[in-house]
Amino acid sequence: MNLYAEALGGALVVHLQEERLDAAIAIRFKDRMREVALQPSSRVVLDLSDVTFLDSSGLGAIVAVMKSLAPARQLELAGLTPTVEKVFRLTRMDTVFRIHPDVAAATSERLRDAG
Amino acid sequence: MQVERSSHPAPRPDPSAPDREGFRHSFCADPLSVRAALRTTLARFIRQMTEEEAGTLEIVLAEVFNNIVKHGYGDSGKGTITIALSRDPRGLSCLVSDEGIALPDRCLSGIGDHPRPVPDTLPEGGFGWFLIRDLVEDLQYSRHDGRNELVFHLPLAPLALAP
Numbered sequence: 001m002n003l004y005a006e007a008l009g010g011a012l013v014v015h016l017q018e019e020r021l022d023a024a025i026a027i028r029f030k031d032r033m034r035e036v037a038l039q040p041s042s043r044v045v046l047d048l049s050d051v052t053f054l055d056s057s058g059l060g061a062i063v064a065v066m067k068s069l070a071p072a073r074q075l076e077l078a079g080l081t082p083t084v085e086k087v088f089r090l091t092r093m094d095t096v097f098r099i100h101p102d103v104a105a106a107t108s109e110r111l112r113d114a115g
Numbered sequence: 116m117q118v119e120r121s122s123h124p125a126p127r128p129d130p131s132a133p134d135r136e137g138f139r140h141s142f143c144a145d146p147l148s149v150r151a152a153l154r155t156t157l158a159r160f161i162r163q164m165t166e167e168e169a170g171t172l173e174i175v176l177a178e179v180f181n182n183i184v185k186h187g188y189g190d191s192g193k194g195t196i197t198i199a200l201s202r203d204p205r206g207l208s209c210l211v212s213d214e215g216i217a218l219p220d221r222c223l224s225g226i227g228d229h230p231r232p233v234p235d236t237l238p239e240g241g242f243g244w245f246l247i248r249d250l251v252e253d254l255q256y257s258r259h260d261g262r263n264e265l266v267f268h269l270p271l272a273p274l275a276l277a278p
Contacts, residue, residue, distance in 0.1 A: 020150065022146070022150065022181075023146045023149065023177075023181045023184070024149070024150055053173060055177040055178060055181060055243075056178055056181070056240070056243040057181060060238075060239040060240050060242065063238065066237065067237055067239075082166070082167065086171070086174070087246070090245075090246060091232065091234070091242050092234045093234050093242075096234045096235065
């Protein structure tokens with residue numbers, strides 16, 4: 001599981017460096033997210049730009065992480081590739097996440113809000 | 116998706132001569148074998164469909180396979196999944212078979228106790244069959260002599276229109 005987190009623009013940005021978030025790694029992904037989320041930050045942005053494929057197990061894992069952070073902290077998503085975006089759209093789960101085009105857009109948002 | 120896009124492209128498929136001989140593949144019912152089977156299958160058909168269609172095929176097959184691994188064989192890591200796919204002018208005809216437990220009727224109906232997951236309730240599961248039913252047509256299930264057979268058709272643009 002290649003995943004690392006960094007503090008960027010007031011958010012904890014988690015980069016998932018895997019081509020696939022599927023049934024083979026969904027449980028490990030949840031465990032690793034729980035570990036990295038120990039770093040304090042009100043916003044957690046999951047960068048999915050390296051992920052070209054997501055199945056329903058991966059989607060369920062992302063929802064589980066979102067629920068484990070709520071209500072104090074929000075999980076947002078960035079960099080959805082076409083097939084990943086399709087899974088979110090077809091399941092309508094795109095309506096419950098804040099989805100940013102990329103990490104830069106996600107982290108610059110706070111500066112705009114502050115200004 | 117590790118699809119082989121070789122530097123020596125295969126000849127363009129002739130739309131008037133669809134891939135009638137088909138493709139058959141058997142693999143072990145565990146998550147890593149599912150990954151490998153998806154890669155093999157996508158590589159076989161990638162030149163006969165658009166990238167978006169390939170993504171749809173991968174979603175559908177992944178959900179069907181994962182369901183068999185998890186529920187059909189109960190995550191035992193034992194058992195075999197066999198697929199047979201063939202390109203026709205309207206899309207891809209798919210048959211997936213296994214020897215796991217029988218598929219409950221509700222998986223195919225999409226009504227009653229197996230509705231679309233409601234996003235606001237933050238569901239962590241139940242997406243798989245919803246995606247399958249949403250993306251394929253002519254979905255049919257049968258069981259003979261302890262063998263499950265799921266048949267469906269994935270609609271695709273005519274071959275001539277694929278880039």
